[in-house]
Amino acid sequence: MNRNTDYIRIERKNKTKNIAFKVVIYLLLAFWAFVVLFPFYWMILTSLKSYSAYNSEYIPKLFTTSPTIQNYIDAFTAVPLGKYFANTLIFTVATTALMLVVIVPAAFAFARLDFKGKNLVFTLFLALMMIPSELVIITNYITITTLDLRNTFPGLILPSVTSVFYIYLLKENFEQIPDELYYAAKVDGTSDFKYMMKVMLPICAPTVVTVTILKVIECWNSYVWPRLVTDDAAYFLVSNGIQEIRENGFGRENIPAMMAAVVVISVPLIVLFLIFRNKIMAGVARGGMKG
Amino acid sequence: MKIILENLTKKYPARGKKGGEVIAVNDFSFEIPDGELIGLLGPSGCGKSTTLNLISGLQKPTGGKIFFGEDDVTELPPEHRGVGLVFQNYALYPHLTVLQNIMFPLENLKGKNKLSKEDMKKRAYDAAKLVQIEDYMERRPSELSGGQQQRVAIARALVKMPRVLLLDEPLSNLDARLRLQTREEIRRIQKETGITTVFVTHDQEEAMSISDRIVVMKDGVVQQIGRPQDVYDDPVNLFVAKFLGTPPIGVYKGEIKGGKLYIGEDAVLSVKKLADRKVYVAIRPEGYIPDAKGALHSTLKGVEVMGRDISILSENSASENPVIRSIISADSKNAVNITEKTVAFALKPHKVFLFDFETEERIPFETV
Amino acid sequence: MEKNQNKAWLYLLPAILFLAVFMVYPLVDVFIYSFEEGYNSASQTYFGVGTYNYSYVLHDPYFLQAIKNTLILVLITVPLSTGIALLISLGLSAIKPLRKLFQTVYFLPYVTNTLAVGMVFMILFKKTPYTDGFANLLLSFIGAGSIDFIDGPYWAKMLVLCIYTVWIVMPFKILVLTSALASVKEDYYNAARIDGTSKFRIFYKITLPMISPMLFYLVITGFIGAFKAYSDAVAIFGTNLNAAEMNTIVGYIYDMLYGDSGGYPSYASAAAIILFVIVLTITCINLLIRKKYVFNK
Numbered sequence: 044m045n046r047n048t049d050y051i052r053i054e055r056k057n058k059t060k061n062i063a064f065k066v067v068i069y070l071l072l073a074f075w076a077f078v079v080l081f082p083f084y085w086m087i088l089t090s091l092k093s094y095s096a097y098n099s100e101y102i103p104k105l106f107t108t109s110p111t112i113q114n115y116i117d118a119f120t121a122v123p124l125g126k127y128f129a130n131t132l133i134f135t136v137a138t139t140a141l142m143l144v145v146i147v148p149a150a151f152a153f154a155r156l157d158f159k160g161k162n163l164v165f166t167l168f169l170a171l172m173m174i175p176s177e178l179v180i181i182t183n184y185i186t187i188t189t190l191d192l193r194n195t196f197p198g199l200i201l202p203s204v205t206s207v208f209y210i211y212l213l214k215e216n217f218e219q220i221p222d223e224l225y226y227a228a229k230v231d232g233t234s235d236f237k238y239m240m241k242v243m244l245p246i247c248a249p250t251v252v253t254v255t256i257l258k259v260i261e262c263w264n265s266y267v268w269p270r271l272v273t274d275d276a277a278y279f280l281v282s283n284g285i286q287e288i289r290e291n292g293f294g295r296e297n298i299p300a301m302m303a304a305v306v307v308i309s310v311p312l313i314v315l316f317l318i319f320r321n322k323i324m325a326g327v328a329r330g331g332m333k334g
Numbered sequence: 335m336k337i338i339l340e341n342l343t344k345k346y347p348a349r350g351k352k353g354g355e356v357i358a359v360n361d362f363s364f365e366i367p368d369g370e371l372i373g374l375l376g377p378s379g380c381g382k383s384t385t386l387n388l389i390s391g392l393q394k395p396t397g398g399k400i401f402f403g404e405d406d407v408t409e410l411p412p413e414h415r416g417v418g419l420v421f422q423n424y425a426l427y428p429h430l431t432v433l434q435n436i437m438f439p440l441e442n443l444k445g446k447n448k449l450s451k452e453d454m455k456k457r458a459y460d461a462a463k464l465v466q467i468e469d470y471m472e473r474r475p476s477e478l479s480g481g482q483q484q485r486v487a488i489a490r491a492l493v494k495m496p497r498v499l500l501l502d503e504p505l506s507n508l509d510a511r512l513r514l515q516t517r518e519e520i521r522r523i524q525k526e527t528g529i530t531t532v533f534v535t536h537d538q539e540e541a542m543s544i545s546d547r548i549v550v551m552k553d554g555v556v557q558q559i560g561r562p563q564d565v566y567d568d569p570v571n572l573f574v575a576k577f578l579g580t581p582p583i584g585v586y587k588g589e590i591k592g593g594k595l596y597i598g599e600d601a602v603l604s605v606k607k608l609a610d611r612k613v614y615v616a617i618r619p620e621g622y623i624p625d626a627k628g629a630l631h632s633t634l635k636g637v638e639v640m641g642r643d644i645s646i647l648s649e650n651s652a653s654e655n656p657v658i659r660s661i662i663s664a665d666s667k668n669a670v671n672i673t674e675k676t677v678a679f680a681l682k683p684h685k686v687f688l689f690d691f692e693t694e695e696r697i698p699f700e701t702v
Numbered sequence: 703m704e705k706n707q708n709k710a711w712l713y714l715l716p717a718i719l720f721l722a723v724f725m726v727y728p729l730v731d732v733f734i735y736s737f738e739e740g741y742n743s744a745s746q747t748y749f750g751v752g753t754y755n756y757s758y759v760l761h762d763p764y765f766l767q768a769i770k771n772t773l774i775l776v777l778i779t780v781p782l783s784t785g786i787a788l789l790i791s792l793g794l795s796a797i798k799p800l801r802k803l804f805q806t807v808y809f810l811p812y813v814t815n816t817l818a819v820g821m822v823f824m825i826l827f828k829k830t831p832y833t834d835g836f837a838n839l840l841l842s843f844i845g846a847g848s849i850d851f852i853d854g855p856y857w858a859k860m861l862v863l864c865i866y867t868v869w870i871v872m873p874f875k876i877l878v879l880t881s882a883l884a885s886v887k888e889d890y891y892n893a894a895r896i897d898g899t900s901k902f903r904i905f906y907k908i909t910l911p912m913i914s915p916m917l918f919y920l921v922i923t924g925f926i927g928a929f930k931a932y933s934d935a936v937a938i939f940g941t942n943l944n945a946a947e948m949n950t951i952v953g954y955i956y957d958m959l960y961g962d963s964g965g966y967p968s969y970a971s972a973a974a975i976i977l978f979v980i981v982l983t984i985t986c987i988n989l990l991i992r993k994k995y996v997f998n999k
Contacts, residue, residue: 053410053411053414054409054410054411057411064796064901065796065797068793068796068797069797069800071789071790071793072790072793072794072797072800072804075786075790075808076804076807076808078869079807079808079810079811079869079872080807080810082819082822082823082826082869083810083819083822085822085825085826085836086819086822089822089825098832098833099832100832100833101832101833101834102833102834102839103833103835103836103839144716145716145717145720146717148713148714148716148717149713149714149716149717149718151713152710152711152713152714153714156706156709156710156713157706157710158706158707158710158711159707161710164714164718168717168721171721171725171726174725174729175926175930175977175978175981177930177952177955177974177977177978178728178729178732178974178975178978179724179725179728179729179732180728181728181731181732181735181955181959181967181970181971181974182727182728182729182731182732182735183724183728184959184960184967185967186723186724186728201720201724202724204720204724205717205720205721205724205725207721210717235709260813263815264814264815264816264817266816266817266933266936267932267933267956270956270960271956271959271960281815281818282815282816282817282818282933285815285817285818285821286817286936286937286940286941289821289940290940290941296830298825301821302821302822302825304818305815305818305819305821305822308815308818309814309815309818309819312813312814312815313810313813313814315813316809316810316813317806320806320809323809323813324805324809324877327812327873327874327877328877328878328881390896391896392892392895392896411895412895412896412898413895413896413897413898413899414898417896418896419892419893419896421889421892421893422889423887423889425887425889425890425892425893427890427907427908427911428912429911429912438894438897438899438907439897439898439899441903442897442898442899442900442903443898490893494897
């Protein structure tokens with residue numbers, strides 16, 4: 044009987060301990076969620092405050108009672124945000140499309156075709172993965188300058204096209220397709236090219252989509268290279284655009300309008316993320332890195 | 335340590351829009367006598383693993399009680415129950431050596447139970463000797479064969495001298511030969527330690543061969559509990575009859591008419607005191623006697639000679655099985671003429687079971 | 703067979719062309735630049751070959767400041783972000799309700815534009831004649847005086863940069879660690895629970911060794927990433943990082959190449975190679991430590 048009461052005490056202690064543990068965990072998680080979300084809240088909040096309201100708040104207010112969309116109108120009229128947007132769109136689409144054209148056949152060749160020196164070439168490709176972009180960007184800058192491609196789209200796009208990592212990712216995926224499919228297609232007289240387009244690509248569509256999305260994110264956020272090769276605002280991408288807005292923007296320091304621009308720049312990727320959440324997170328977990 | 339399960343029930347709440355709640359274990363009552371080895375047996379999803387997890391404390395029941403001896407342990411967290419658990423895939427820590435793995439539970443002991451390093455080592459070596467793994471103490475689990483890993487897992491479960499040993503499908507990851515060897519090993523260890531043991535399996539042969547008692551489960555409900563031979567000889571329903579025994583029991587659609595049991599057109603047995611009704615007739619493979627004058631006629635499909643016995647393959651339009659296997663002693667191999675198209679059998683009445691056509695419950699009968 | 707050989711190279715041709723022009727050639731070239739003394743980018747001529755560029759860069763106070771800044775940033779943010787990420791991932795793996803929601807929220811910084819959101823941090827911490835800013839509002843609650851984090855003392859600026867860097871790198875680390883934790887089989891934890899292992903001991907003896915490969919992967923990539931910090935600094939302090947005393951090594955390279963202080967590709971090359979050597983050394987040290995401590999299957 045004595046043992047039984049002892050058990051009841053253990054049970055109770057255990058239950059209290061578990062509940063306390065859960066509470067601490069949820070508090071911690073909620074705190075970090077707050078830290079992550081607060082800057083987003085602040086940027087939206089500020090973008091909705093009027094210029095005069097914002098500047099009259101010596102102690103910043105945590106909410107606004109009279110939201111305005113004037114800042115969004117300013118962001119598109121007073122500064123060429125629309126132009127930056129269009130540039131980024133062209134840059135992103137062209138770079139991503141070109142990348143696919145380049146990496147898909149390369150991955151196909153490594154995964155499916157046999158040729159002399161395949162292992163050597165592939166090893167060299169892998170070695171290039173280790174090279175930091177800072178090392179090559181200097182010469183690329185000079186190359187593009189010498190070719191007179193500064194402030195042009197080709198100058199922006201061409202050096203950003205290749206990604207050895209994505210070739211590697213695709214090749215791994217292509218290799219998972221059973222050989223039998225290839226032989227079956229060969230027997231039916233399918234050409235290699237047709238096999239790549241009609242069999243491999245559709246089967247590996249999930250990976251291709253992941254690679255595409257990751258590249259789109261990369262393009263949308265690229266700052267360093269565009270900054271080096273463009274000094275004409277007509278070719279600025281959003282990153283450079285927002286920096287330009289900050290430094291020479293609205294003629295005066297108009298922080299609410301600047302925040303409106305920041306919101307506009309951030310929204311497309313956040314929407315993309317919410318749609319392709321699982322794909323993006325899986326892709327990044329497999330080896331994506333910021334920058 | 336005897337274990338008492340009292341109306342043990344585990345329900346999972348309904349998930350999603352469709353589907354109601356799932357009852358994994360339903361109203362399970364059983365007293366496991368001290369020192370016995372109990373086999374929980376059933377097809378996958380029958381609730382046997384859940385029952386084991388309820389006993390170990392990894393899962394909490396939604397109803398009913400569990401007692402270890404006199405102690406109510408229903409709400410007790412697993413670490414206070416004093417159970418040893420062997421997992422299906424052993425769950426040996428891959429980064430620790432065999433010795434470290436076996437010592438792991440001892441290092442958790444606190445307060446007055448705390449052991450010195452030497453005592454821990456000694457206990458670990460004792461457990462290792464019991465399972466005959468003491469020569470591999472410095473290896474990592476990945477350097478051991480499946481059977482050796484299994485022994486380490488058992489040693490780790492035994493080292494803290496648990497009151498109850500639980501084994502979850504302990505043999506399913508081993509190849510056939512090792513399985514046979516290891517199950518005898520488990521039996522030997524259980525006998526030597528005298529520890530109350532519950533083990534889960536879907537393999538009826540395994541359960542029959544080493545258990546003191548077996549518990550046959552289906553869809554969360556206990557079908558029958560008993561000594562293996564008793565359950566085999568006296569199944570309570572068609573499910574249990576079909577689940578136990580290799581080759582499987584032959585099942586026929588039959589009928590009782592005027593005190594005679596019919597399979598198709600053949601009146602195979604006389605049965606007393608039973609009203610006319612439709613029944614299932616189940617006949618154990620060893621229940622057939624080849625006999626030219628026998629009542630049961632089937633189409634002969636072939637004969638397989640397997641040394642000690644021979645098995646006769648036949649077909650019968652009234653049977654649920656596509657092929658019926660009858661096992662007869664090799665001495666009587668001349669009783670069947672392979673060139674014949676049909677084969678006739680007399681039946682051993684105690685190897686024949688009748689089941690209600692609707693409820694599939696057993697119908698006792700007496701022959702004339 | 704011969705035809706097949708050519709075809710394979712044809713499939714590889716675009717990739718090889720792009721890589722040759724924009725990666726392999728520049729890689730060779732950057733070494734050449736770094737040893738060409740007095741290179742003039744307008745006339746593309748140089749005086750001689752030697753190590754003067756390296757010596758210049760290593761004696762440039764701006765570069766030394768950049769190295770100091772980068773080192774402080776690395777030493778603070780890598781352990782801090784890895785530690786917090788581990789804590790949060792452990793929390794995430796211990797709960798079921800709301801887990802997906804938290805994971806989604808935590809990933810948001812990854813998909814934001816570093817420059818754009820950096821500006822939000824800038825205004826959160828900035829003190830102007832019109833307002834003390836949000837950070838100072840918080841400080842006033844605990845009775846501290848107001849500080850200008852953006853144009854004020856060095857430590858305050860460094861603090862903001864560290865906070866923003868941690869905020870930006872967390873999504874990747876949380877993601878990697880949560881999937882590493884998820885890959886530890888439930889049975890190990892069950893086995894440990896049956897044996898009465900305390901939560902701390904389970905973490906220290908089971909979880910940590912099992913996720914140690916991923917943890918080290920994060921430390922290594924974290925070091926590499928932090929050494930290349932640049933856009934975060936620009937986002938908060940503007941393009942003139944030298945003036946703000948907040949330049950990083952990568953920032954120094956770009957400033958040497960382009961902009962008001964630019965036009966010195968040789969110095970930029972030398973600085974880039976110094977950076978590469980530093981990163982390579984640190985990575986090798988990391989790998990050596992890894993060999994010693996990380997459990998490998």
